[in-house]
Amino acid sequence: MNQKDEYIIQTLNLTKEYNKGNINIKAVDAVDLKIRRGEIFGLLGPNGAGKTTLIHMLCTILRPTSGTAFVNGFDILKESGKVRKSIGIVFQDPSTDDELTAYENMEFHAMIYDVPVERENILDLLRLVELGERADSFVSTFSGGMRRRLEITRGLLHQPEILFLDEPTLGLDTQTRHKIWEYIREIATERGMTIILTTHYMEEADSICDRIAIIDGGKIKAIGSPAEMKRNLNTYKFIIKLIVNHSGEEFEKELVKSIMRREFGVDITDINITENSANEVVLEIDLKLDDDARKSFDDLLIEALISVKEALKEFENIEISTIDLHKPTLDDVFMHYTGKKLREEKPQPDHYLRMLASRKKSGVIIR
């Protein structure tokens, strides 16, 4: 394989099985994946989907049961040393040494990766993630977000071709999360690094990834850019909430149907009518749009809003509460390919605290 290949990572039938008792679990199931040089690639899936296992195999710390992968042109089975030199990784769980300072953690990293230790160089990297001032503080005094930033910048120290980020913002608050996204984008654009991240946050995948792969049950279900995937899904929805003074669902249904047909010339496959807690009649209209209609959808929307409003004006008993257009989201995409909603897992904010407490309890003498 050639270094200048378009694909910096290529997996071939990559599989990892675990045997627990008599049960055979395929954590990663015959994955064929190609990741382009220089892109920010997201692996999106619920916990237990196999994202971390996949990444650990690519990082050569887990051996695949079968299949292999080429990372930066090197076979993960035969050239693990070269693979390791080509990659940086930020693990899901903390991997800094609490009892060393930020600088010492960086220095240690430089040494084990055979990079010359230059204090200025290390300080520059710490400044990149706004930790310059804290270079000589012990990592044990750092917050979760600071540790994460330190780990990210440490991963850059040996100038890898590829940076793996396993759930880079898990357990961080919204503000810190946005800050981390900023760094990731900066790194990708300024250094031209390929970044592969796993996440179960839709928003994260949507806002920073060039391409994503939806992974569930160890299999890649879909792959593409977030925009492309959403576009292909074609689950546009009109949600019209009406305050109706006389009952008769069929009446509204027929009414809206006829208006939609008249105004848009679109096919309405179904109208779902429910009543919400505010005593509004909620009409959800699934729209199947052809390519032309989709292109001019935003224009159509405004026109539609006006005409629906106009049309409904004729009926005294009906009052429009709201009209919403629901464009497909990554959630819908995920739902479509996996048949389930992506739950937001509750992170454990006291992760570090618990560990520190357990450490104190055992009263180590040697350290």
Next chain:
Amino acid sequence: MNVKKNAKAIYIIWRRGIKLSLRYKIGFLSHLGQPLLWLLLLGTGLRQSVSMSSMGLGSGATDYMAFMLPGIIGMSLLFSSMQGGMRILWDKKFGFLKEMMVSPISRISIIFGNNLSIATIAILQGIVVIILAPVIGVNLNLFYIPLALVFIFMLGLTFTGVGVAISTKIEDIGAFQGIQTFLTLPLFLLSSAFFPIAQLPHPVQIIAYFNPLFYGVDGLRGALIGVSILPMWLDFLMVTSFCVGLTLLSTLLFNKSEGL
């Protein structure tokens, strides 16, 4: 990976280990001071009441303090080195092990660097006791002190090896400490550190011959005060075998262990 690269990696891991040990001044000093406390308090207390002639060690052993000194060194080595195996467990728990495992350095160098740093601290502990021996009135064979240090170093590696081997099998720190306590006490009592094993019932004595610390303490005693039950060469051979064997075992188990 070539020898030079491995040597450098071992040095880096060793350096970090030493740094961590020296980081907490009070902890480190108490660590160094512990054997002295044992020696001063227990040794002085027992000195008058223990009759050396009843120990059956021949005419060379005249002073209990001198008898106990190598034993105390062995005991501190045992406790601190076994504990040293726990560093791997901490690194696993706190995730730093992953940082090392995913880097280009070899697993062997991680274990060697770790074990050597613990053994280095063990030597320091021994040196403190040896330096202060004349102050408490124990005269040592100056000529054999380097040999004693070799014994100390090898014993340090041996018990770090035991600690690391256990830590590859036990994930839980509490459980590790339980096993450690369970192991260290018999190892210590069957080592002739405070009394010759000849005073124990015969079946128990046989067990002592499987105890690396028994050969270690006997060798140290031979080197430092010129009294030993077994010939020095045999002690040396046995300690070397245990040291190599357990270092290899810990490396092997660590190499095989999967999952971080």
